[in-house]
Amino acid sequence: MKLERHTQFIREIILKKEMVESDDRFPFQLPVIRNFQDLVLHPSVTYIVGENGMGKSTLLEGIAVAYGFNPEGGTLNFNFSSYDSHSDLHEYLRLVKGVFMPTDNFFFRSETFYNLATNIEEMDRVGGGGRIIDSFGGKSLHEQSHGESFFAAFNERFQGNGLYILDEPEAALSPLRQMSLLARIDQLVRTGSQFIISTHSPVIMAYPDAKILEITEEGINETSLENTSHYTLMNQFFNDRERFLRHLLE
Numbered sequence: 001m002k003l004e005r006h007t008q009f010i011r012e013i014i015l016k017k018e019m020v021e022s023d024d025r026f027p028f029q030l031p032v033i034r035n036f037q038d039l040v041l042h043p044s045v046t047y048i049v050g051e052n053g054m055g056k057s058t059l060l061e062g063i064a065v066a067y068g069f070n071p072e073g074g075t076l077n078f079n080f081s082s083y084d085s086h087s088d089l090h091e092y093l094r095l096v097k098g099v100f101m102p103t104d105n106f107f108f109r110s111e112t113f114y115n116l117a118t119n120i121e122e123m124d125r126v127g128g129g130g131r132i133i134d135s136f137g138g139k140s141l142h143e144q145s146h147g148e149s150f151f152a153a154f155n156e157r158f159q160g161n162g163l164y165i166l167d168e169p170e171a172a173l174s175p176l177r178q179m180s181l182l183a184r185i186d187q188l189v190r191t192g193s194q195f196i197i198s199t200h201s202p203v204i205m206a207y208p209d210a211k212i213l214e215i216t217e218e219g220i221n222e223t224s225l226e227n228t229s230h231y232t233l234m235n236q237f238f239n240d241r242e243r244f245l246r247h248l249l250e
Contacts (some may be wrong), residue, residue, distance in 0.1 A: 108150075116141075
């Protein structure tokens with residue numbers, strides 16, 4: 001039985017449109033920002049989906065940085081920079097928060113997770129407190145496969161009653177591991193956790209107690225799994241694989 005939630009850690013995302021002077025520079029020319037509508041989030045799981053170039057990762061990064069996370073990921077306590085490439089979108093976002101604070105937090109960004117793993121090793125080498133890697137299971141993240149290191153964060157570091165922002169967590173996960181991630185999300189939701197997830201995977205976006213927001217050139221619309229372009233395309237492909245392959249390869 002899921003924990004009853006009467007609030008959430010982030011309730012709404014609002015763009016301060018009065019501050020945007022021009023939409024012809026990054027990131028304001030991206031479809032997700034150009035056609036931005038205030039986003040009301042689900043108390044448990046909100047998916048932000050869409051094709052490449054729509055601005056999903058930029059929006060997720062902006063939300064995370066506006067909340068106080070490091071642009072390259074980690075908990076609110078991480079403060080490192082391998083390459084300063086994040087946008088200033090966070091300065092234009094207002095987060096409407098709930099009345100309670102999470103007891104755990106993590107911004108998981110697949111494209112910079114290697115940098116996070118390196119930073120953990122550097123901090124543990126310097127010392128000065130307990131080993132950070134112990135909260136990830138105790139084994140160096142660099143000594144595991146990409147997918148195993150991802151799951152060390154999901155299974156070991158995520159403690160529950162937390163705010164978890166995940167950017168394309170499926171990047172190194174097999175279909176079986178993606179299903180395992182769904183099960184882990186459910187475990188954490190039952191402890192009162194809230195997820196905001198950007199993904200291309202129809203498997204990961206299949207969590208039943210969720211809201212799916214799909215970004216297109218026209219704007220952001222709430223939809224169902226079966227009506228996302230990702231699900232529709234994959235369903236058509238597997239239902240008529242020969243025709244698809246003939247069209248693609250001829």
